[in-house]
Amino acid sequence: MKDSNSNTSSSSNITRTEPLGQNIIKLISNLCFSVFVFSVLIFTVIAITYQPPDPWLQSSPALTNLFTQSQNATFRIDSSIIKTGEDLSPSPQEPPLPLPPATVSTPAVTEAVIEKAEERIANSTPPLPSPTACVETLNCSDPRVLLAVQRFNLRAFKSIAFFDYQTPVNGSVAGECDVAWRFRNKREKSWRKYRDFRRFRISVTDECKYKVVHAGGWHSGSNARRNMTRTSGGKGVKTLPPRVSNRDDEINDTIPTLGSESNFRNGKYLYYSRGGDYCKGMNHHMWSFLCGLGEAMYLNRTFVMDLSVCLAATYNPSNKDEEGKDFRYYFDFEHLKEVASIVEEGEFLRDWKKWDKTHVKKKKVPVRKVVTHKVTPMQLKKDKSTIIWRQFDAPEPENYWYRVCEGEAAKYIQRPWHALWKSKRLMNIVTEISGRLDWDFDAVHVVRGEKAQNKELWPHLDYDTSPEALLEKLKGMVQPWRNLYIATNEPYYNYFDKLRSNYKVHLLDDYKELWGNTSEWYNETTLLNNGKPVEFDGYMRVAVDTEVFYRGKTRVETFYNLTKDCKDGINTC
Numbered sequence: 001m002k003d004s005n006s007n008t009s010s011s012s013n014i015t016r017t018e019p020l021g022q023n024i025i026k027l028i029s030n031l032c033f034s035v036f037v038f039s040v041l042i043f044t045v046i047a048i049t050y051q052p053p054d055p056w057l058q059s060s061p062a063l064t065n066l067f068t069q070s071q072n073a074t075f076r077i078d079s080s081i082i083k084t085g086e087d088l089s090p091s092p093q094e095p096p097l098p099l100p101p102a103t104v105s106t107p108a109v110t111e112a113v114i115e116k117a118e119e120r121i122a123n124s125t126p127p128l129p130s131p132t133a134c135v136e137t138l139n140c141s142d143p144r145v146l147l148a149v150q151r152f153n154l155r156a157f158k159s160i161a162f163f164d165y166q167t168p169v170n171g172s173v174a175g176e177c178d179v180a181w182r183f184r185n186k187r188e189k190s191w192r193k194y195r196d197f198r199r200f201r202i203s204v205t206d207e208c209k210y211k212v213v214h215a216g217g218w219h220s221g222s223n224a225r226r227n228m229t230r231t232s233g234g235k236g237v238k239t240l241p242p243r244v245s246n247r248d249d250e251i252n253d254t255i256p257t258l259g260s261e262s263n264f265r266n267g268k269y270l271y272y273s274r275g276g277d278y279c280k281g282m283n284h285h286m287w288s289f290l291c292g293l294g295e296a297m298y299l300n301r302t303f304v305m306d307l308s309v310c311l312a313a314t315y316n317p318s319n320k321d322e323e324g325k326d327f328r329y330y331f332d333f334e335h336l337k338e339v340a341s342i343v344e345e346g347e348f349l350r351d352w353k354k355w356d357k358t359h360v361k362k363k364k365v366p367v368r369k370v371v372t373h374k375v376t377p378m379q380l381k382k383d384k385s386t387i388i389w390r391q392f393d394a395p396e397p398e399n400y401w402y403r404v405c406e407g408e409a410a411k412y413i414q415r416p417w418h419a420l421w422k423s424k425r426l427m428n429i430v431t432e433i434s435g436r437l438d439w440d441f442d443a444v445h446v447v448r449g450e451k452a453q454n455k456e457l458w459p460h461l462d463y464d465t466s467p468e469a470l471l472e473k474l475k476g477m478v479q480p481w482r483n484l485y486i487a488t489n490e491p492y493y494n495y496f497d498k499l500r501s502n503y504k505v506h507l508l509d510d511y512k513e514l515w516g517n518t519s520e521w522y523n524e525t526t527l528l529n530n531g532k533p534v535e536f537d538g539y540m541r542v543a544v545d546t547e548v549f550y551r552g553k554t555r556v557e558t559f560y561n562l563t564k565d566c567k568d569g570i571n572t573c
């Protein structure tokens, strides 16, 4: 492991014990042991920071085990993406938890809805003119056109729920209509919706009925793009209040301000200053963040949040820790703002300083400083100070935020997983890729990288994920010539070429332009980053790769599907 940097130096200090009194020796060796255990932990955290991370889903219970059982120091972590709140919500078809009024949603368009609309039209409008006249007067805004499209979509995309159709508009030539709608994959657990607009060629049958004869691909109906919610008159078409559309289409992750000074003074804050979690892996980071946010919720305080994330080397192409990553690249800040009381650290410090400057000593903001995680949240419950400031200046691992939530506190503090959703910007890329594959693809997850090289712990993995073995195994599970999405940490693009003799292979890098310098993602993240372009880093890659995999129809996992080796090494399953 080449990154034996500053973090591991603590292990070199612990070998120097001197003969003192028995008790003292005992004490010291106990201490040494725990230091050792923790340095192993730290080392393990670093050890997994080894290039391409595995796109492996890890649930929050698994994370809980991971960190709570760390005393054993035998665990091995996958550098994976964490499952976030939208994955953990109880039922896909119900909105998770209290939603703001703006998200209260129209029901999905189903066959029953279409039939009802048909009845209504039959009763209210005159029948179509004679067959010859039908052909000349394909009128996209005729509600029957929309119904034909809706019916077509329901049959063509069984895994999608459709919402909020807009009145069709003319396509590029006569006989075509462009239609826009919102949708959600039924497998998706999030309540979020995405937009699609497609071009349909419509013919009129002898019975003078509209029929879709051809449907364009993902986002082909450019005339129906935008401009959707504005008017859309007509029967059977849902007109939405504009706020809903803003929420769905635009991402509002501006940093909220506290407003007036008295707003600041009347608030109650919980402020965690930067601790040992900084520059750790994303899982560690979020495990800690959610502890702090959980404590703030328990104390009924506003959590002071540092949006600037330092991501450990694992995820960075540069293979160095990188500071200054924005929380909003990875997670949905808009959602967080809605469900939790938070204030951005910079705003908070500015207002605090301003207050103290303009007020004499006695009226300065009351602050309670807490210097060790051993002071429990329960002890702070009665504290009336405006600011409770937890400082994490002790040496590692005493300076991890998540230690606040250990022991007795774990009974009182709930990590608010529901507050953490994946970034909509990343999910837009996921949706775009799945959409281009028409939501009709199978997926295989191929773990290689470090594990494939480690023959001791994973004796068969390398062979079982070799192109020949893969092809043989997949033949039994995936029909020939299906679209096959391969989620993998194998860096060599052509590694899977052999599969192309049987499948239409798709890899994340086939979609580079979705985060390239002409993409929406690029524009938007650049804007967040004060005009500097943002790198599409390893964590983002794994997040997108994993989520696309998850949307495949047949999903083939590496462990237990492709190989008998255990996920966590030999004899762990």
Ligand SMILES: *[C@@H]1O[C@H](CO)[C@@H](O)[C@H](O)[C@H]1NC(C)=O
Residues within 6 Å of the ligand: 069, 072
């Ligand atoms: C720690 O390791 C011991 C022996 O290896 C095992 O019996 C025990 O269950 C482990 N504890 C945890 C919390 O994993």
Ligand SMILES: *[C@@H]1O[C@H](CO)[C@@H](O)[C@H](O)[C@H]1NC(C)=O
Residues within 6 Å of the ligand: 139, 140, 141, 142, 143, 234
């Ligand atoms: C198209 O249909 C809509 C709705 O039925 C109607 O209001 C409109 O006048 C029609 N346009 C033409 C050119 O027939």
Ligand SMILES: *[C@@H]1O[C@H](CO)[C@@H](O)[C@H](O)[C@H]1NC(C)=O
Residues within 6 Å of the ligand: 138, 170, 173, 174, 175
């Ligand atoms: C749509 O096309 C039809 C003929 O194909 C035309 O009569 C109608 O005016 C067009 N509508 C709009 C809004 O351009």
Ligand SMILES: *[C@@H]1O[C@H](CO)[C@@H](O)[C@H](O)[C@H]1NC(C)=O
Residues within 6 Å of the ligand: 226, 227
């Ligand atoms: C909507 O379309 C009209 C013309 O059809 C155009 O003038 C207007 O600028 C569009 N609005 C937006 C927000 O794109």
Ligand SMILES: *[C@@H]1O[C@H](CO)[C@@H](O)[C@H](O)[C@H]1NC(C)=O
Residues within 6 Å of the ligand: 252, 253, 254, 256, 337
């Ligand atoms: C974005 O959200 C903030 C609240 O967090 C709100 O004050 C602001 O008006 C919103 N901006 C837009 C353009 O909706």
Ligand SMILES: *[C@@H]1O[C@H](CO)[C@@H](O)[C@H](O)[C@H]1NC(C)=O
Residues within 6 Å of the ligand: 268, 300
């Ligand atoms: C939380 O504090 C606010 C005022 O700061 C108060 O109105 C509210 O009732 C408190 N809620 C709980 C559950 O204590």
Ligand SMILES: *[C@@H]1O[C@H](CO)[C@@H](O)[C@H](O)[C@H]1NC(C)=O
Residues within 6 Å of the ligand: 517, 518
């Ligand atoms: C985008 O990237 C390509 C190649 O990476 C480069 O040639 C091009 O100049 C870039 N365009 C902009 C606008 O930065």
Ligand SMILES: *[C@@H]1O[C@H](CO)[C@@H](O)[C@H](O)[C@H]1NC(C)=O
Residues within 6 Å of the ligand: 518, 519, 520, 523
């Ligand atoms: C990105 O921004 C550039 C310059 O502002 C603009 O020309 C381009 O159309 C934008 N691209 C997308 C996909 O929004």
Ligand SMILES: *[C@@H]1O[C@H](CO)[C@@H](O)[C@H](O)[C@H]1NC(C)=O
Residues within 6 Å of the ligand: 477, 554, 555, 556, 557, 560, 561
């Ligand atoms: C992969 O393995 C799991 C568990 O053994 C099994 O349920 C699933 O059906 C397998 N997938 C395929 C595609 O065979």
